[in-house]
Amino acid sequence: MAAPLTADTLLAALRAEGVNVLEHPGWRTHNRNHKGAWGPVNGIVIHHTVSAGSASSVALCRDGYAELPGPLCHGVIDKDGGVHLIGHGRTNHAGLGDGAVLDAVAAETALPAPRRNDTDGNAHFYGFECVNLGDGRDPWPAAQLDAIERASTALCRAHGWSAESVIGHKEWTNTKVDPRGFTMQDLRARIAARLAAAPGGQGGRPTPPAGGNGGYQPFPGSAFFTAAPRSPIVTAMGKRLVAEGCSAYAQGPGPQWTQADRLSYAKWQRKLGFTGADADGWPGRTSWNALKVPHSG
Structure with missing residues (x-):
């Protein structure tokens, strides 16, 4: 349980983890805070968009629709590995879910199967929507999976959370099936491995600066x-x-x-x-x- 990261701190955490961040106009103040509090935050929910194309998916998640106004998440992760920041604050992404699942996420313990829809997830989770049709056939490119891993790791690292703080929408509520096409167990294992290494690169090696030689100086303590x-x-x-x-x-x-x-x-x-x-x-x-x-x- 923690206070949400400020917009600038969230951005810094993502960039430190090597995330390809794309900032959209007004994202720092685009939210649904007038509908209720955002925070304390306990974890991150991963979704798929049930849509195709980066531009149209970002527009949908930014603006929402009549029955569900936007923003519908904090960031949209496209198939090329870009993380589009579209909101900061309360967003319409998690909806109602099981309070027992929230308790498990907060305690970083094994998740129970969601049975009840009695708790407002929008108040307690960051949300990433990932561009995918969600039909089990639409592929998940390596760049996109890497971006999901990095973005989730960045927030976990900034908050001092473990990989158990990252869940799928289908693990929050029994009314959803997303994300479909990879397992959350595998994603959490990769996040755990990345958390155990230095930020920003593969195998504990920092990401090299664009066009340069070698990597960035690791934090010396x-x-x-x-x-x-x-x-x-x-x-x-x-x-x-x-x-x-x-x-x-x-x-x-x-x-x-x-x-x-x-x-x-x-x-x-x-x-x-x-x-x-x-x-x-x-x-x-x-x-x-x-x-x-x-x-x-």
Whole structure:
């Protein structure tokens, strides 16, 4: 159980996991919050759209229809692996489901079969709609399955959840059959493996920057920075902060960790939407992965 991620923090978490994010106009404020609260959140529900084509599927999920106004999810995952962000807040995706399933998700334990429809899932779940006809024959390309895995992992990692926090719509309510064409058990196993590795890449290896050589610098751990290191990693970090418009440097940046580095990093955390103790200037894993610091030898 947790407070929902802010729009900027959600975006940063997705990008840190290597998700190909496509932002649609107004997604940060497109929601159904006037119909009820969103949060505390407990997990993620995966759906299929019963539609074909990225543009039309995104439009359907963004706008909804007369009987079910949009947004119908937070993100639409297309067959090419793009994750289209269309909403943030309460969305019409989960509907009523079994409170016993919600309890199991919150406890990260085995799911009971859904029997009752007595609990509002829209208040407690993130939702991803995946473009697929849902007929058992429409294929699930590797890029799309990878994007579902990465997007789910990103939110689990940001919240400190396990893979057991990711469920299918058919596991929430006995009135639905989605997603159809892969098993949720297999998806959760892949999410668990990814959570056990470094963010952003395959087999624990960071995703390389486009057009470059090597990968991004893995998060060196909080203790690395509190020890006031002198390292080329600090220089590389500082240059990225400057590039992101988050500089508090009077000179440099250089290899020695200083208060200017901490103040600059705090600006970066605030840019991502962190506040209070989460924006104290000490690097954390989520903000570090979003910064994409190049390898520095």
